[in-house]
Each structure stands twice: as structure tokens, then as C-alpha cells.
Amino acid sequence: MHIQPLEQLEWLYPAFFVHYQRDFERVRPFFTYNPHEEGAFARRAEALERQAHRPPREAVAEALYSYNRSLGAEEPALEAARRLADPRAVVVVGGQQPGLATGPLYTIYKALAVLRWARQLADALGRPVVPVFWLATEDHDLEECNQLHVLDERGRLQRLRLPWAVPGGPPPVGTLPLVPASRALVREVVRLAGAGEDDPYARLLEEERAAARTLGEWVARLLARLFSGQGLVVLDPMQPALRQLSRPLLQRAVVRRETIHRELAAAARRLERRGYRPALDIEPEHAHLFHYDGRRRAALLWREGRFTDRHGRISLTPGALARELEARPEAFSPNVVLRPMVQDWLLPVVAFVVGPGEVQYLAQLRDVYPLFGLEMPVLVPRPGFTLVTPEAVERLRRYGLAVGDVLADPAGCRQRALAALDPLGIDGRFEDLRRRLKELYAELLDDLERVRPELRGLGQHNLGRILAQVDYLHRKTWQHHRRRHRQAVRDLAWLENSLRPAGQAQERVHNIFPYLLRYGDRWLRALARAPWTGGHQLVFLDWPGEAAGAGGGPAGTGPVPAAG
Numbered sequence: 001m002h003i004q005p006l007e008q009l010e011w012l013y014p015a016f017f018v019h020y021q022r023d024f025e026r027v028r029p030f031f032t033y034n035p036h037e038e039g040a041f042a043r044r045a046e047a048l049e050r051q052a053h054r055p056p057r058e059a060v061a062e063a064l065y066s067y068n069r070s071l072g073a074e075e076p077a078l079e080a081a082r083r084l085a086d087p088r089a090v091v092v093v094g095g096q097q098p099g100l101a102t103g104p105l106y107t108i109y110k111a112l113a114v115l116r117w118a119r120q121l122a123d124a125l126g127r128p129v130v131p132v133f134w135l136a137t138e139d140h141d142l143e144e145c146n147q148l149h150v151l152d153e154r155g156r157l158q159r160l161r162l163p164w165a166v167p168g169g170p171p172p173v174g175t176l177p178l179v180p181a182s183r184a185l186v187r188e189v190v191r192l193a194g195a196g197e198d199d200p201y202a203r204l205l206e207e208e209r210a211a212a213r214t215l216g217e218w219v220a221r222l223l224a225r226l227f228s229g230q231g232l233v234v235l236d237p238m239q240p241a242l243r244q245l246s247r248p249l250l251q252r253a254v255v256r257r258e259t260i261h262r263e264l265a266a267a268a269r270r271l272e273r274r275g276y277r278p279a280l281d282i283e284p285e286h287a288h289l290f291h292y293d294g295r296r297r298a299a300l301l302w303r304e305g306r307f308t309d310r311h312g313r314i315s316l317t318p319g320a321l322a323r324e325l326e327a328r329p330e331a332f333s334p335n336v337v338l339r340p341m342v343q344d345w346l347l348p349v350v351a352f353v354v355g356p357g358e359v360q361y362l363a364q365l366r367d368v369y370p371l372f373g374l375e376m377p378v379l380v381p382r383p384g385f386t387l388v389t390p391e392a393v394e395r396l397r398r399y400g401l402a403v404g405d406v407l408a409d410p411a412g413c414r415q416r417a418l419a420a421l422d423p424l425g426i427d428g429r430f431e432d433l434r435r436r437l438k439e440l441y442a443e444l445l446d447d448l449e450r451v452r453p454e455l456r457g458l459g460q461h462n463l464g465r466i467l468a469q470v471d472y473l474h475r476k477t478w479q480h481h482r483r484r485h486r487q488a489v490r491d492l493a494w495l496e497n498s499l500r501p502a503g504q505a506q507e508r509v510h511n512i513f514p515y516l517l518r519y520g521d522r523w524l525r526a527l528a529r530a531p532w533t534g535g536h537q538l539v540f541l542d543w544p545g546e547a548a549g550a551g552g553g554p555a556g557t558g559p560v561p562a563a564g
Contacts, residue, residue: 001526002540005533011407012384012505012536016276016363017356021381021535029270030363032376041350044378045090045125048348053373055348056245061085063241064132064233071221072211077228080130084233084347088127092118093343094353094382095134095235097141098174098219100148100162101189101205105507106355106382111223112528113353113382115230121350129350132233133223134343137174137216138290138333140297142166145173145215148185149501150192150514155494157501157509158192160185169296172333174216174238182209182218193517201516230528240330242346247329249345249372253288253338254321256371257302260288260337263371267364279361282337290333297333336361341372349377384536385527386506387515390543392498395491403538406499414492421485430474434467519544 009018019026024034033040061084068077083089094110102108111133118131139145148160162181186209190202197203204225212218220234228234237243253260261284268278282288287300287307291314298309300321307316316324325332334342340362343349354362359379369376388403396403400420405413419427441463448455482489501509516524523541 001523001530001542003527003530004538004540006386006404006407006536006538008404008408009535011404013356014360016360017381020359020379026274027363030267030366031379032366032369033378035351035378035380040378041121042125044350044375045127047375048090048350051373051375053345055344055346057087057089057348058085059245060242060346063239063245064235067236067239068224068228068233071217071224071228071234073224073228073234076231077224077233080231081233083128084130086128089130089348090121090125090127090350091130091132091347092121092351092353092380093132093134093235093347093349095136095343097136097139097145098216099145099511100160100185100215101511101513102219102222103145103148103511105385105387105510105512108226108512108524109385109507110353110355110382111227111232113380115227115232115528116532117351117353117380118231125350130233131231132235132347133227134235134237135174135216135220135223136339137236137238138172138292138297138339139174140170140172140290142170142173142176148189148511149509150189150511151494151497151501152192153194155490155497157497160188166296169298171295172216172238172292172297174214174236176215178209178212178214178218189511189513190517193514195517199517201513201521205513237342238330238333243330243332246334246342246345247325249338249342250289250329250332250334251322251325252372253334253341254318254325257287259371260368261286263367264337264364267367271363276360276363278364279357280336280364282335286335288335288338290335292331292333299335337365337368340365341369341374344369344374344377345372351378351380353382354379355382381534383532383534384505384507385539386499386536387510387523388538388540389498389515389519390541392495393540395495398491399488401495403499406495410496410500410503414496417492418482418485418488421488422481426474426477426481430470430477434470437463437466437470515541 009021016027024036028034033044061081064081064084065078068081084091092114094114096103096107096110099107114131114133118129122129142164146161146164150158150160152158162179162185164176164179183206186205187197189205190197190199195202208221208225209218212221216236220236223232223234261282264280264282268280271278285301285303287302289300290297291300291309298314300307300309300314307318307321308314340352359381362376362379366376386403386407399417401413401417441459445456445459448459499506519541523539527539
């Protein structure tokens, strides 16, 4: 395996996330700590000791130990869960909603980052640091969670889904049952990856699918199998014990609903003045809570002196809501604003691993934390990676391309590569033809106008029809050129689907298991140990069975460059 940094973060990430990593002073007013400053983490750890609110360590440790043991987690994770009860222990946390077979690659990258930062900070701070993965089972974005992409042997991007029926609106995605079709989905992933059902990772996928009842449990069990041996603790916020412990924060949120909205709006205005688009646009009547009746999750809105949902199925006076929150806190869950507050209410968070979307909306929350006696933790940008397979390296070399060519402008890259195979200079020849026809017609039309003025208009129409035919011939020539170089077209489409699928960063689309099934797990273990430079890195994978460090392609050839 070989790693190269990608300097052009703007190719893959929004400007705010790039500035957070490369030009922090531009966004400093929206955050409490600068993650690039030496001593930020020590100051945060000390602030946790002074903070008025003390997370319920022992109760949370007990809940996490019990939950991770139910997942079959290995002893390092169970020991880490117990360690949370230590009054000096702090937490590095990161999370994601559950997706099919763990969802996009960045879920795995967050887990790796949580583990990496926990190890680093334990040494730097001289205190226990517990790595926690917050599995956001309460999320209800079914479309985002119900897709798994696999690149087939012809380079086509196949999207797999499960046929969930959710009448009346989607429930929390973590509660979705693993329908019988999930077994066929696992088999299809294995088939498309070109592996057999006896492959260790094919067995792992199926074993944990068969053992799980819901999507949330399947993802939690997979994360435990992949990372509990390194100490990663998985947290499901829908555990009744954790919801009971977070009840005081939810009660406080109801009382301070209007103040929360004012702080969000003020932060949005500050972002706009600095040229950024605010990520959160929460309607003023939103109570920042969802009600869950066991089937569907509905937003609570403050309307005409009562808390209700959009369809009028729920209607609670403030007193009735307070009583139900007291009696049944598991029936309520936080919205995007309160979720990080609940996280810091339950856990002594020293560092929060965040992606581009998270850092954008957290920029509006700095002044919301103090409303709950909390302080925003250090926000650590998650690392980004693009996995460059040996097959991709071969195709890149074949057409004289660099990885950056595909990442920066996949359509232009494809066009330039095909143009390089064009011996005639098709575009140039046709452009020259159009120019010459226009020049000839310009002279002719001047002469025709002397015969009869109306002939100029007729001549212009005639030129338009000729140019339309030239355009048609131009397109047909390219069509035949592409047919002649059909393999090149397929190769370039393969590269795009591999490195920049659907115009997005690879880490947002592809899933880890096709890579584990095709290339084994040595690259993942090496990536966990390799030095990270921050930002985004290109990871050149070895051929299966190739000696480590050979360079990301056939032995002795070395990797292609990151950028052209």
C-alpha cells in the first residue's frame, strides 16, 4: 500500500470545511477551540473538570458495557466501556447513521479516526481516553440509508436496496427490520465483488446479518467485528437507559426552545456576513424534539399553545408534554440541533470527529451549548481517503492520466483522453469547416443582397440548415470514434465510477465490503497504522497477495501521480 496526499481539497469538499482545515482564522468565531493549536485538547479536558454539568459516567459505562457485550464485542472494547467510569477518563466520539452493511466508506474512516485520536490523546494527556462511535439510529432519512453501491466487473455502478414498506412515514432507520431480502442483498454484494460465499468477509457479512434483527443492530455488530478488538465502543442512543439519562436535557430544551432559535438565527446571520451559507434552517415553531410512537417518528411543533405534529395526530399541552417526558423519555428523540448536546450531556467529550456537513451545522451551535451548561468540544475534521485499486492504476497509466485528473473534472478528463486517441483532430476539423462556410456565405450574401434584398434572409436560413447538418456529421463522427475506441470509453467510465462515482467523492458512495472482499483487509490494518497528514489522501492498494509497500500497482511499477 502507498499513500499520497491530495493538496486540492476543494475538488472534493465545500469551502467551509476546507477553510476549517487550512485557514482556520476565517471560521474561528464560530468555534470554541482551534484543533490545530497545541494545547487545545488539554484545555478542553481541564474545562470538562470545571463544567457545571457532570456526565453520568457510571450509568453510561454500565449501559455501554452491556450493549457492546450483546453485540459480541471483544474484550478491548468492553474494557474501554468500563474505563468510562474513571473520573479522569475523557471521550473521543464520532458517528454516523446506519446504512446497509455500514453504509459509505466515510463511516469506516470516522471509526478509524476516533480510534487514532483516542490513542494519540491518551499519550498526550496522560489520562484514559475512550473511543466511542455514536451510531445515529434515530435518523429517519431512509433514502440515504437504504442504498449500497458496488462496482461490477465491467465498471458499472450497481445500486442495491432493500424493499422496506414504511406506510405513514419512515421510522428511525435503526429500527428497520432486516427483511428476508437482506440475505439476497449480501449474496449480491459478494457476487458483484467476484468473491465466493466462503470468503471470510462474505461469512462475516452473512453471520452478522443473520444474528441481527434490525438495520441498526446489523451495523453495530459489523462495527464491533471490525473494530472492537482495537477498543472501539459502539453507542446506540435509542437504548432506553441512555434515553432515561438524557431526559433532563430534553426537558430543558422544551423550556428554552425560543432562546435556541434566537441563537441559531444570530449565528446564521454571522455566517452570511462572512460569505457562507448556513446549514441549519430550522422553522421557528420546531420544538427540537421528535415523538416516536413505536412505528413512526414525528417532529413536534409549537402551535397555538400546544405541541403537535404536522398531521394533528399528536396534541400535548406543555404540562402533558412534561409529564410524558418524565414518564416515557424513550418516546422522544432530539433533532439535529440537540443531538450533539445529548452527546455531550452523556459523555465527557474532549474531541468530536466531524465531516464536512457536521462542521457546517455545528458552526451555528457554539452559543447553544451554554444553554445546557455545556461547552462545544474540540472538533476534529475526519480524514478523507480515495482508494485507488490496482485496476485503476493500470487504466490511468494506459491513458496517461493522474488521479487528480479524474477527481477534478471527470467529464473533461474523459473528453481529453478520447481526444488524445483522435488522429484527425475531429473537433478542430469541424470547427475549421464551420468557420470557412461562414466566411464563404458572408461574401455570397453580400452579392445576393444586390440581386434582391430578401435573398439575405433566405441565405442565412440556408446556412443554418447546412451548419445543422455539419453538427450532425460532427456528432456521428464522434459516435463512430467512440465505437472504434469502445474499450477506451469503458475504461474511462470505469475510472469515473471507481474514483468519482456519480460526480461525488468516492467515500460518500462506495462501501467498504467490496474492497475487503476483493483485496482482503491488510490495507485497512495498514491504513490504521500509517501516518496521516490530515486533509485527504490517495491510498494505492496492492494486488491481493502482493508484498506490502510495492507501490499500488504491479510490482516495481510505482504509483501514478496524485495530480497532473
